[in-house]
């Protein structure tokens with residue numbers, strides 16, 4: 001049996017690098033000239049209120065322009081770019097396309113820009129469960145999947161397969177985060193069998209540790225990884241971030257669903273050698289062994305406010321604000337212990353006895369604890385996704401004065417970490433001249 005080919009190209013410029021990566025894996029072999037091609041970049045979401053560093057979080061606009069240009073030159077002219085980003089509370093796809101410089105692609109190449117959340121979804125049967133997929137996705141002849149080379153605090157890596165979660169409607173995304181029976185790693189890999197995945201291109205111009213959002217730490221990685229085999233591409237991407245297949249349950253599950261092994265010896269790698277670029281990127285922040293908060297709490301001597309570590313039921317809408325609420329709690333610390341507060345999130349964490357106040361962060365936590373007899377005083381942030389300003393206001397009423405200005409400063413700091421002279425180029429996320 002022939003091995004799937006994964007190519008690894010060192011980044012020079014978007015078009016040359018893509019041509020090299022696509023050429024080495026014969027990446028256009030499954031495309032026909034009249035195919036309706038859907039490009040699915042990872043554009044998970046944005047925050048229009050505070051500054052956001054896009055590095056390692058979003059696919060670069062530069063690579064998307066390069067890809068569209070190559071496809072057009074090769075005679076593929078029915079191109080749609082689609083994503084179903086976060087809804088806070090309304091969808092933001094078009095605003096993101098605009099912000100990231102995608103608009104001119106309509107006129108230059110006749111590209112359709114689609115926010116899946118604005119369109120219709122169709123239920124697809126996966127045997128034991130159903131998921132609602134965008135009709136735009138289901139009607140595509142071929143999908144070119146463009147994830148980012150990044151880690152994920154729940155799934156360890158977030159590559160091509162994880163990027164497909166953006167094709168689901170909001171309820172199905174939430175469903176995929178699991179329940180008491182099955183977890184996140186089990187649900188979304190099923191998508192590998194239902195979609196016409198013709199090519200995966202991992203955008204590794206930047207990579208992200210402690211991802212998947214802007215609170216992680218990006219590095220300039222300068223790689224593009226491509227394959228017509230979605231599983232093989234993710235396995236190699238994981239290896240570049242120094243994760244073995246047996247460490248990544250969702251890749252093991254995907255392999256099982258397609259009846260394959262996860263061994264790298266079954267993949268032919270062309271171009272750059274993995275060993276040359278393997279670099280461990282941590283996927284998570286360290287928590288205290290007794291689950292009372294991040295290690296930073298212990299280092300700063302913060303007591304009386306226990307923040308339980310999120311589990312896999314926490315979906316992106318909540319997880320994107322999880323680090324910010326930790327930072328806000330730290331900003332409220334004035335050297336004295338907090339008055340016995342516990343904060344729980346997601347749909348399976350149960351508030352513990354013995355606390356004066358319990359913060360139920362997000363609608364899921366409110367629902368999961370609505371009859372919890374252990375709760376003395378409830379601080380309910382009963383929205384989905386939760387609103388950080390509501391959190392600050394309610395905490396203040398309880399005498400916990402989170403410093404929102406300090407938070408704005410923290411957000412500015414996240415952006416200021418990345419300087420152009422260190423290789424972080426804002427132009428990669430703007431309209432391109434080709």
Ligand code: SF4
Pocket residue numbers: 174313314315316317318319346347361362363364365383384385386
């Ligand atoms: S409350 Fe949070 S975890 Fe629950 S569905 Fe909404 S965003 Fe996801």
